[in-house]
Amino acid sequence: xxxxxxxxxxxxxxxxxxxxxxxxxxxxxxxxxxxxxxxxxxxxxxxxxxxxxxxxxxxxxxxxxxxxxxxxxxxxxxxxxxxxxxxxxxxxxxxxxxxxxxxxxxxxxxxxxxxxxxxxxxxxxxxxxxxxxxxxxxxxxxxxxxxxxxxxxxxxxxxxxxxxxxxxxxxxxxxxxxxxxxxxxxxxxxxxxxxxxxxxxxxxxxxxxxxxxxxxxxxxxxxxxxxxxxxxxxxxxxxxxxxxxxxxxxxxxxxxxxxxxxxxxxxxxxxxxxxxxxxxxxxxxxxxxxx
Amino acid sequence: xxxxxxxxxxxxxxxxxxxxxxxxxxxxxxxxxxxxxxxxxxxxxxxxxxxxxxxxxxxxxxxxxxxxxxxxxxxxxxxxxxxxxxxxxxxxxxxxxxxxxxxxxxxxxxxxxxxxxxxxxxxxxxxxxxxxxxxxxxxxxxxxxxxxxxxxxxxxxxxxxxxxxxxxxxxxxxxxxxxxxxxxxxxxxxxxxxxxxxxxxxxxxxxxxxxxxxxxxxxxxxxxxxxxxxxxxxxxxxxxxxxxxxxxxxxxxxxxxxxxxxxxxxxxxxxxxxxxxxxxxxxxxxxxxxxxxxxxxxxxxxxxxxxxxxxxxxxxxxxxxxxxxxxxxxxxxxxxxxxxxxxxxxxxxxxxxxxxxxxxxxxxxxxxxxxxxxxxxxxxxxxxxxxxxxxxxxxxxxxxxxxxxxxxxxxxxxxxxxxxxxxxxxxxxxxxxxxxxxxxxxxxxxxxxxxxxxxxxxxxxxxxxxxxxxxxxxxxxxxxxxxxxxxxxxxxxxxxxxxxxxxxxxxxxxxxxxxxxx
Numbered sequence: 006x007x008x009x010x011x012x013x014x015x016x017x018x019x020x021x022x023x024x025x026x027x028x029x030x031x032x033x034x035x036x037x038x039x040x041x042x043x044x045x046x047x048x049x050x051x052x053x054x055x056x057x058x059x060x061x062x063x064x065x066x067x068x069x070x071x072x073x074x075x076x077x078x079x080x081x082x083x084x085x086x087x088x089x090x091x092x093x094x095x096x097x098x099x100x101x102x103x104x105x106x107x108x109x110x111x112x113x114x115x116x117x118x119x120x121x122x123x124x125x126x127x128x129x130x131x132x133x134x135x136x137x138x139x140x141x142x143x144x145x146x147x148x149x150x151x152x153x154x155x156x157x158x159x160x161x162x163x164x165x166x167x168x169x170x171x172x173x174x175x176x177x178x179x180x181x182x183x184x185x186x187x188x189x190x191x192x193x194x195x196x197x198x199x200x201x202x203x204x205x206x207x208x209x210x211x212x213x214x215x216x217x218x219x220x221x222x223x224x225x226x227x228x229x230x231x232x233x234x235x236x237x238x239x240x241x242x243x244x245x246x247x248x249x250x251x252x253x254x255x256x257x258x259x260x261x262x263x264x265x266x267x268x269x270x271x272x273x274x275x276x277x278x279x280x281x282x283x284x285x286x287x288x289x290x291x292x293x294x295x296x
Numbered sequence: 297x298x299x300x301x302x303x304x305x306x307x308x309x310x311x312x313x314x315x316x317x318x319x320x321x322x323x324x325x326x327x328x329x330x331x332x333x334x335x336x337x338x339x340x341x342x343x344x345x346x347x348x349x350x351x352x353x354x355x356x357x358x359x360x361x362x363x364x365x366x367x368x369x370x371x372x373x374x375x376x377x378x379x380x381x382x383x384x385x386x387x388x389x390x391x392x393x394x395x396x397x398x399x400x401x402x403x404x405x406x407x408x409x410x411x412x413x414x415x416x417x418x419x420x421x422x423x424x425x426x427x428x429x430x431x432x433x434x435x436x437x438x439x440x441x442x443x444x445x446x447x448x449x450x451x452x453x454x455x456x457x458x459x460x461x462x463x464x465x466x467x468x469x470x471x472x473x474x475x476x477x478x479x480x481x482x483x484x485x486x487x488x489x490x491x492x493x494x495x496x497x498x499x500x501x502x503x504x505x506x507x508x509x510x511x512x513x514x515x516x517x518x519x520x521x522x523x524x525x526x527x528x529x530x531x532x533x534x535x536x537x538x539x540x541x542x543x544x545x546x547x548x549x550x551x552x553x554x555x556x557x558x559x560x561x562x563x564x565x566x567x568x569x570x571x572x573x574x575x576x577x578x579x580x581x582x583x584x585x586x587x588x589x590x591x592x593x594x595x596x597x598x599x600x601x602x603x604x605x606x607x608x609x610x611x612x613x614x615x616x617x618x619x620x621x622x623x624x625x626x627x628x629x630x631x632x633x634x635x636x637x638x639x640x641x642x643x644x645x646x647x648x649x650x651x652x653x654x655x656x657x658x659x660x661x662x663x664x665x666x667x668x669x670x671x672x673x674x675x676x677x678x679x680x681x682x683x684x685x686x687x688x689x690x691x692x693x694x695x696x697x698x699x700x701x702x703x704x705x706x707x708x709x710x711x712x713x714x715x716x717x718x719x720x721x722x723x724x725x726x727x728x729x730x731x732x733x734x735x736x737x738x739x740x741x742x743x744x745x746x747x748x749x750x751x752x753x754x755x756x757x758x759x760x761x762x763x764x765x766x767x768x769x770x771x772x773x774x775x776x777x778x779x780x781x782x783x784x785x786x787x788x789x790x791x792x793x794x795x796x797x798x799x800x801x802x803x804x805x806x807x808x809x810x811x812x813x814x
Contacts, residue, residue: 096647109341116653124651129644134592146581147652211626
């Protein structure tokens with residue numbers, strides 16, 4: 006935060022031209038000075054690879070997520086979204102590649118970087134024998150916040166996601182949507198600079214989803230950066246300002262939403278990029294009420 | 297319809313076998329086991345034919361009643377073990393309930409236990425080859441007995457499904473179900489003493505023969521004894537049992553299909569609990585979380601439940617009093633070792649630690665503190681109690697030293713073990729009797745190595761303590777206490793250091809392993 010030295014402008018690597026922050030991909034991540042660099046992108050993924058057995062889940066992903074952006078990550082099932090986001094948040098070690106959060110190498114300085122990150126992973130359990138309030142408190146204390154701050158923020162967050170009435174209920178008894186909401190509260194409790202959310206709207210009802218979107222928009226307006234993955238193109242098109250399309254472990258397109266969709270709807274563009282559309286003419290017998 | 301359900305069950309079995317060759321091996325072993333049980337049952341039935349009359353009938357009634365009770369009660373505890381034909385899966389099909397009831401009852405017999413039970417029951421006439429009339433009655437009784445087993449099992453599981461389906465109830469039942477196994481030795485002794493006298497056996501069989509579980513098997517003995525009124529009444533009881541069971545089952549089935557069971561029974565806890573009381577640091581938070589889980593998670597609660605049982609078992613095993621003194625150090629070891637699979641117990645929820653800027657050492661200390669306090673309090677109470685029971689107050693320092701030494705060594709070693717290996721464990725709320733595939737090798741190796749290392753590191757203290765107790769040497773006892781405290785502290789600090797840095801380096805790999813289990 007306080008390093009006053011100017012960001013070196015040369016950017017030797019081919020920075021994706023579509024992204025909104027040209028020329029700020031530092032190829033050397035000064036390991037001795039793990040303080041965030043002003044002007045660096047909020048999140049820079051450089052050449053990320055990850056294999057599981059014989060299957061290459063992520064095959065060299067480069068992404069630059071500008072500071073202050075609301076970034077959507079879309080892709081078909083099994084595209085490598087969850088794997089990429091896990092590597093970007095310190096939950097999964099990449100086979101190759103670097104992750105820079107505000108210019109600091111995540112895998113070289115995990116403790117410093119994790120203070121800047123708020124994470125909501127998909128497909129994992131929570132410590133669900135705690136009550137909602139205890140779980141958020143736990144997340145805050147693990148981040149090193151003091152008791153008074155944690156208590157105040159827990160109340161605020163539970164109210165914001167609509168769980169004030171269920172604060173004393175065990176998380177194991179929450180519905181799927183409530184579980185997502187309490188996990189989001191856990192991700193926000195330490196006021197991170199970058200928020201990485203994997204499928205945050207899955208199983209969340211429309212009203213809660215609208216509330217969450219508002220929270221996220223306020224957070225971005227306040228200078229934060231949000232990365233969300235989603236299957237719902239419509240949602241990403243309306244909510245995000247940047248988007249990247251991922252399929253089979255590669256980035257197919259990335260940039261501002263308008264650049265990527267190029268005059269069409271994001272869904273049409275997505276289907277065109279990813280392919281695999283099957284026309285529904287074969288099922289003639291489905292028309293049972295034809296007469 | 298019945299044929300459909302039977303065929304469905306067979307298809308499910310066959311497809312299950314296709315998933316892995318080990319499943320085939322498992323089923324083959326099960327079938328072999330079933331065949332040997334069947335062979336034993338048949339041999340026993342033929343052999344019973346040579347036993348004198350009242351005893352022959354009593355034995356049949358006793359064994360038959362046990363089999364029926366097993367069918368009725370075991371599925372409640374091991375609920376979900378065979379849910380291949382769960383009636384709730386047929387909700388979306390418009391099936392008449394009558395078909396469903398008959399089909400499920402018959403298909404319940406497919407499988408090793410069902411076939412063994414059915415064939416053995418139908419073979420009961422073998423015991424009555426000298427009395428043709430009784431043999432016919434035995435065949436009728438056998439058919440009724442098998443129906444009582446399968447229909448009764450369906451009735452108990454379906455009627456109690458809403459209760460058993462509740463998380464809390466299931467956890468408590470599953471936890472309690474372990475107790476008989478812990479007490480198995482003493483219980484067997486008691487049963488052997490009670491039944492050893494033929495009089496007790498006859499009395500038990502007499503009562504059971506009038507009960508729903510024993511009536512079908514009492515049919516043939518009554519006929520053989522010429523007690524036709526008794527036979528008629530037993531027939532009535534057996535038939536009434538089956539009719540009532542079918543009624544109860546089909547009533548419960550209607551209710552289940554109309555109102556699907558939900559986990560239900562929300563649990564609430566006011567305030568922040570331990571999170572408000574322990575220091576507001578990452579270590580304090582981990583400790584608060586661990587303390588909460590020791591109370592709310594049955595997997596930990598079982599470790600605590602074992603502690604008061606240990607001295608009781610030892611007292612049973614060596615009534616002269618000396619052996620009971622081992623209970624304190626043993627309790628200390630059990631509680632210290634109880635966190636040896638702590639990361640595996642967290643499961644994928646461990647990501648919470650990984651995503652936060654928590655040092656591995658803070659994670660280790662938080663878990664150690666809670667288990668350590670519990671272990672210290674528990675073992676001191678047990679040591680003082682057993683010393684009082686055996687009236688060996690001179691052994692107090694030695695036993696305290698051994699307990700503290702073993703507790704600290706076990707805590708240190710388990711801090712390393714739990715950071716180095718994860719394997720599939722029962723997740724909270726799962727049936728503790730269900731086995732996890734692929735767990736055995738890693739679990740077994742890490743536990744054995746950990747045991748050996750803990751034993752080696754605790755040996756100096758333990759040897760001093762044993763010498764002190766055997767020789768009644770006070771000086772050696774105090775020496776054991778000092779050595780236990782010092783050596784234990786060294787092991788603990790080293791274990792937490794090593795485990796913490798392993799967690800720092802290999803945390804993401806552990807999480808990845810646990811993600812691949814699901």
